[in-house]
Amino acid sequence: MCAATEALLWGPAREWVRERLPASELRCRTGSGQATYHQFDPATHQHVITYGQRMVAAKFESQSAHGWLSTREIRKYGYFDGQVSTANLLAHTCCHEFAHLLQSASGKRKRGSVHNAAFYRILEEMHDSGAAMAVRAFLLERATHQDMMIPTASLDTFNAQARLEHFAIGDNVLFGTEGRQRQGEVIRINRRTCTVEGTGRWRGTRYRVPVSLMSHAENVY
Ligand SMILES: [Zn+2]
Structure with a gap:
C-alpha cells in the first residue's frame, strides 16, 4: 500500500501539490495498530501517511470489515461498483488517505469538517480517473509476487x-x-x-x- 501510494498516486500529483505546498515530500509508513491517517507538518513540508497493520488485518474479515468508513464509502458512493472486498477496501484506503493529502494541498481541509464535500469530490475523481483501479491492480500484482492472497470476492452477505x-x-x-x-x-x-x-x-x-x-x-x- 505504501509503494502503491508513492508510485501511482504521489508520482503523478507531486508537481501539482508542490505548486500549492512548496517542497512537499511524502513518506508512507506502516503503523502497528489500527490507526490510518494523513498528517502534514508545514515546518518540514513533510506529508506522512500511516497505514495501520491491524486496519489491514481487519479488512480481511467480513465481520471486522463492516465498521470501517471505507466500507461505508464503497457502498454509499458505488466505488468499485459498490463491491466490498478486501482488494477494493485496501485500494480504496490508499485513495482515501491520499485524497486527504490533495485536500490539504487545495486548502479544503478544515478543522471539524475533514470529510466534507470538497474531500468527496477529490475521492470521486480518483475513482473516475482510473487511479483507484490502478492501485487495486498494483496491490494484487505485488501480493502475487510475495505469495500473498488478497481476496477479491465480495465480503457482503447482501446479494x-x-x-x-x-x-x-x-x-x-x-x-x-x-x-x-x-x-x-x-x-x-x-x-x-x-x-x-x-x-x-x-x-x-x-x-x-x-x-x-x-x-x-x-x-x-
Ligand atoms: Zn479520512
Whole structure:
C-alpha cells in the first residue's frame, strides 16, 4: 500500500501539490495498530501517511470489515461498483488517505469538517480517473509476487446481483438515503450498481447508484 501510494498516486500529483505546498515530500509508513491517517507538518513540508497493520488485518474479515468508513464509502458512493472486498477496501484506503493529502494541498481541509464535500469530490475523481483501479491492480500484482492472497470476492452477505435482476433500463426509480431521496430513470445496469439519469428536479445529473439504495418509483409522478 505504501509503494502503491508513492508510485501511482504521489508520482503523478507531486508537481501539482508542490505548486500549492512548496517542497512537499511524502513518506508512507506502516503503523502497528489500527490507526490510518494523513498528517502534514508545514515546518518540514513533510506529508506522512500511516497505514495501520491491524486496519489491514481487519479488512480481511467480513465481520471486522463492516465498521470501517471505507466500507461505508464503497457502498454509499458505488466505488468499485459498490463491491466490498478486501482488494477494493485496501485500494480504496490508499485513495482515501491520499485524497486527504490533495485536500490539504487545495486548502479544503478544515478543522471539524475533514470529510466534507470538497474531500468527496477529490475521492470521486480518483475513482473516475482510473487511479483507484490502478492501485487495486498494483496491490494484487505485488501480493502475487510475495505469495500473498488478497481476496477479491465480495465480503457482503447482501446479494446485489439478485437484487439487480429486478431492474431494467427505462425503469423509474427512487434512490438515495432517507431525507435525501432522488428520482431518476435507469439508463445502464452495471455489475452491482445502476447508472441513473435524474428526472424532475434532478434532471441533468447522472448518478451511479448501489442497488441497495434503489427502489421502483411506481405511481410517483
Ligand atoms: Zn479520512
